[in-house]
Amino acid sequence: MKKELGLMSVLFCLTPALIAQNKVKKNVLEDNASFTFTESQLNEDDDVAQSNYALVTSNNDVYLSNVGYLFSPMRFRVRGLDSQYSEVFFNGVQFNDVETGRFSYGLIGGLNDATRNKEGISPFETNNFTFGAVGGSSNINMRASQYAPGSKLVFSACNRSYVARAMYTYSTGLMNNGWAFTGSFGYRWAEEGNIAGTFYNSFSYFLAAQKVFNERHSLSLATWGAPTERGQQGASTEEAYYLANSHYYNPNWGYQNGEKRNARVVNSYEPSAIATWDFDINKDMKLVTSAGFKYSSYGKSALGWGGNAADPRPDYYKKLPSSIFNVWNSVPTADELDQFNRVTDLWMNNESYRQIDWDMLYLANQKANATGKDALYYQEELHNDQLAFNLSSVFNHSLDKNHKYSAGIAFNATKGMHYKTMKDLLGATTYTDIDKFSVRDYGYGSSIIQNDLDNPNRRIGEGDRFGYDYDIHVYKESAWLRYEGKDAGLNYFVSGKIGSTQMFRYGNMRNGRAPLKSKGSSGTAKFLEGAIKAGIRYDFNGNHSISLNASYEDRAPLAYNAFIAPRIKNDFVKDLKTERILGGELSYNFTGSVVNGRITGYYMRFSNQVEMDAFYNDNESRFTYLSMNGIEKEHYGIEAAATVKLTSNLSLTGIATWSEAKYINNPDAVRTYESESESNVDRVYAKGMRLSGTPLSAYSLGLDYNIKGWFFNLTGNYYHRVYLDFSTYRRLESVLTKYSDGTVDANGNLVGVSVPEQEELDGGFMLDASIGKFIRLRDGKSLSINLSLNNILNNTNLRTGGYEQNRDDSYEDGSERVYVFSKNSKYYYAFPFNAFLNVGFRF
Template identity: 25%
Template sequence: MKRKSLNPFGRVLLLCVLLLSGQMTAAIASSQKSTINHSTGSPGPQNGAGSNLQNPAGAPEKGQPGRPDSLHLNLEEIILQANFVTDRQSPLRVATVDQKSIGKKAIGYTYPELIKNMPGIYATSESGSYGDARINIRGFKQENISVLLNGIPISGLVTGNMFWNNWLGLSDATHSIQVQKGIGASMLSDNSVGGTINIITQSTQAKPSTSMGMYITDYGQYKSHLSVNSGQTANGWAFSAMGSYAWGNGYPQSTGVNSWAYMVNISKKINNQHSLLFTALGSPERHKQRSSRLTEAEINQYGLAYNKNWGYHNGKERNLSENFYHKPYLTLHHFYKPSPKRELATAIYLSVGHGGGKWSESKGKRIIDFRAEGLVDWDAAEQANITAGASAQNIVTDYLAGHTQAGFKSNYSRKMASWTFNAGLHYQYYSTWEKEKITDLLGAEYWYEEYATKSLAGLAGRNPYKGIGDMVRTYNGKLINHLSLYTSAQYNSAGWDIRLGASAMGSTNQRWDRYNYIGDVYSKTATGSGMSIKGGVSRKLTRALSVYANAAIYSRIPYSDIYFSSGNNNITQGVKNENNLLAEAGVRYLFDRGSVELTLYHALWKNKSIMSNPYKQLDESNNRYLVRGLDAVHSGIEITGNYTPVRGLSLEGFAGLGDWKWKNDVTANIYDPYSSLLIQQIHVYSKGLPVGDAPQLQLSLSATANPVRNLELFADWNFYDQMYADFNPSDRQDINDRSPSYRIPSYSLINGGISWSPQPRGRKTSTVVYARIGNILNTRYIERGRDGASHTIESFSGFWGSPRSISLGIRLSFQ
């Protein structure tokens, strides 16, 4: 059960080798100054992470000469079209992580974990598997958080979820990440109830540059990357490319990873009015997972790294859960600027994703229930299969899934005196498919697929005897068309910032199913329409003091899974839009050495629908459910501040307190996982229960110090409390049980790090060596979990956080 990794001496030796090779490479690059042009400054803002209240996006003031972003071709246009908030007078609650902070803290972390040091945000690695992260903003889960990549929505249209492992390797090509809480600035963020996450990738640069780096962790995970920029040629072309590779072990047992990432940018300045930017990016990956939640008894017996999903089969490690996927993403931007006051920005994009995960099917005792010393006893499961006869009782499969996502986005902008007007549209086509393929019969001769009882069509002349490579259980998909139209206006003066916007959207949803239907496999079309109205105002009272307020009304179209909640082609009756009323007000105060910002927010969430994961393999309860008509209120207060007491030392801190509760009792439909027939309808007694899955109280302090030139030390302390476990609606059928879910114990974490740049600033080459220690005090804590019948730790199951970890890295660049 032990993982192999470098011992401390080996890790230090490897780092020394990396540092030495980096210095040699830098020296060689420096000697080639006749062929390498120098580009001064860093390509991104350097103000560090956090609220950055004086300038939320870390960008220089308007009109400031020599701004760093001028080195990037088309980056300013991308930022503008992505509704990246750069004005300190913005009526929105924003926080930004810049390129420098990403470089220091992205070692082994997903995008959500890079933005977690902000009030109201709770981001964790959850299971500890590579890239399997989750994020909540102000108590809202991922399906209520809009994610934009260079201004284009990338959240899924089926469930609204994000699979962060598909994008994990791209952190080395990220320019900045901005969180806009609440309504968000983009008119395309249809699901921005909790907030909007705006990711801006790096673009081509005006001058040539090259960078490379590598990091290692104490648990045996490695990553290396290389990026190259050609600079702009005399005829207006520019090229940039980034590649990275991550491999090795995760902290939990049997969670190894093998992941590539790439990004290519090609830009062409046609003339002073027209320019093009083509981007291709992706992150093909394969990683083993820890999918099953754990109990306290299991953690006490087997330790924090315990993973119950794996064991040995014929002497070799084998995991029940493994993910593999590749989602290449292609975009082509056209920028047309006939005058300084008019611009038309258009983008087309295409993504064709393909992959899946390890799965299993069972007709009796499941594979995971064959245990030996805490591990899956694969040999015993195989022997039971053989003993049972020719027909398999257990099989191993690949659950395969893919999609085609294509779209068109266009925005026209017109400036008139102090006003800026925008209008545009976004169309997206989304086609999905899912199927399950047998990969191992575990010693049996065949698997008998019970079409007669599991398929709505019955046997229908199909061969029920299945072998390796045959499809079982499911073969279906969805066809979705989504269109958004919007218009907005912004007034900006020395003392006022006023923003108004409205959008209308419509969708068509159709499902096909070749497992439950023969002949006509397509459903009827479900249609929906929605709208949003949002606005905000910021008033600068003095040079130091400003106040702001914003509000929005959303009528959001249900996700496609809600229309087909049963799992067959029957359209769910009575599906209604979710309605959201959001409001926020705040005050900002700036002083010579820092700033303070206070925000109050209130969100009324009506007619919420919750759809369970339709396909489960490892949990005891395999039935799927749909809950409709839930109402909730999320209110809270957030305060953020930063202070620079002396030169070379900056302090930041925040506090967030929420009051998030479900407001009513509802009913839920329970469906059979195979036939998708309605089994029963149950009452869910949820009125007055706290919304779980995220802490309602957060405190944080962080410090960054530069004791000597080129040396930086940083540390942060985060405290979490008032966090309740998530609950299964089917466990809330007792009208007399109004007890809150299990309250997860409060915990605090201290993280820290150091970065050192051996070369003085201004050189044409630079090397940065950095180290990061997570959970310095080795605190034992619970990140997330599911409530049980008794609402205590005895019936709770979930994921415990990782212990102390050390990461070392080196990054070198030359221009």
């Protein structure tokens, strides 16, 4: 912690050296945002796709201003889009991770008050800070002068990922000498969260200073971070949930000396800083220039094992009762039935049996020590660190009251550092840096088994790097221009963007499976990007309008997906191209004294997409990379929302969305095993598979009532059409061919083989409510109290998603092949009944 605090101080002192971005507003309005708790429901795990509208919301849109919070317990993604298709800016500088495309919510965890001043726009909404992304954009204003002067103290209690939170924020406001200062600090904690074995320990800070030199110039500096340590929850199978008698069984922990210990722990810290120069050239022309810096330290631990050691995961399929005999189509022997009953009894009645046996892992390593052997079990930490610099400059010019244009340039330079370290040898004294899967195939004498050929058979200790070590470098440049006008009820805009992306891998280890192309540079892949969008809106009168928007974009592939097997070698995906995105929407908007809302129909088509899966292949007992190229998808649907003011104090809000998001072709694939140097060309039968982990249909009806400072809300939400993440391995042509004679049709598809269907999860209902009171005290002080209740009916059967395991589980039933691997899929469930109490005091 001393090291982290020192880094915070250094970063803040260095911020003036950065160059600078947005307009200084002279009036700061008091907000009552204590009544929103979106942050408390944000999923911060990088291994689960995140809601792209949790931060990207539009205050002027009934639909977008509600769905990010209302549907967040189900990880809802607007239009089925992953968060890589939305943008998050700070003072006009984009902070998305350019490798994955996503924004890390952990970057601002616990900084609710510091990030309240934000502008959200929909995909075709005009603005003054960006061209705009297909998933929408948001800009968080971190200028010190924009925070309400005074102090604010917040205390929260809940039964979610953390159980307690405290925040303190102080701002001077803009003083007579032209200076403004703001600071915010927070802490979130749980010895154990609402899921057994999880914990939470997070500190957050925000410091900002601004100098307004005169009416034309101001300079602002800000730095922030949220060092966090948290234990993770793991998904499991329905069999394990049934035996544990809970849908919240967590296989990631176990007892060690009577204390709970989690094997999967995330440590993250992303100290960031921005500098912004606001230049009001005149009343019609404004220039905003910003520079941003981020150093991300992210590590996630996991159990590892070598040699002939048994899999230590408690819910590994061979440890479950169903593995004792084929429960789907065979009759057990007396011995099998006896063993089945014994294991079932242990699972159901002995908690320690269904958790990680840490004491056994230490004992196994002690026995290995006695014979001079390597560690059989260990805890490794996978690091994805990153150093990023961003620069942005935006010019806005109002030609007259009806016509204006905006132009901007942006630059990003990112170095992603990916490596693995030995976190804990679990009582062992030695470990050799070789690949355990290659040893099985080639023996100890082969150079192929070496993870680092330049240091063969290297003995490593705790804290040492091993396994893999490589960097990904990405450089992005772009420029955009937008023109807006209105005339006689007709509003229109047209905008264009051009840019480029360069990326390369630099290996720091010479791998034995790819000795000639693992160390050093991969060479640079270059992509030219461009986009155009246009829209018109016709206002029939002050209350009704119809709008039509369309866009086309060529987008560089993400560096995360661009390499076939990045831990091993430098090879790019074959025939790597820019992704093409074609989209459009038609909306009817209505606004009145009683009713306001909109209805929208949209369509998007994605071509030339690239996706990469990395997983342990249970069938073949080796780690596998599967890279798909040339993916095509369609997203389309209808969004509708309306608020009806029933009385001066009571309003009714209805929201509905029906969407489709699916693969429309069978993409080519390249399969690479970590224990081999060669790759195999294949095909994935993905056509018709839906995007997973989000409800494709969701409906909400809510009542809001307020009177004399009291706020009441009751909302019912229904979720439908949630699909399980399908296994690409199970739909590989080479896997399916085992059940056919190899005959293909004119389109190259296998004849006589049914592709396994994707599992659709059951829909479900969730009832939420909140009650709050805002109290104005003397001398400008105020007190706000809010209690938020989620899943009041305690629906514990509502699945938020999950995934198929990468095993080919099927059997022959006469002439028919029956797929039973849906029984072995792993699921996530929505939190049971939970509450969040928030008390804020402003003084």
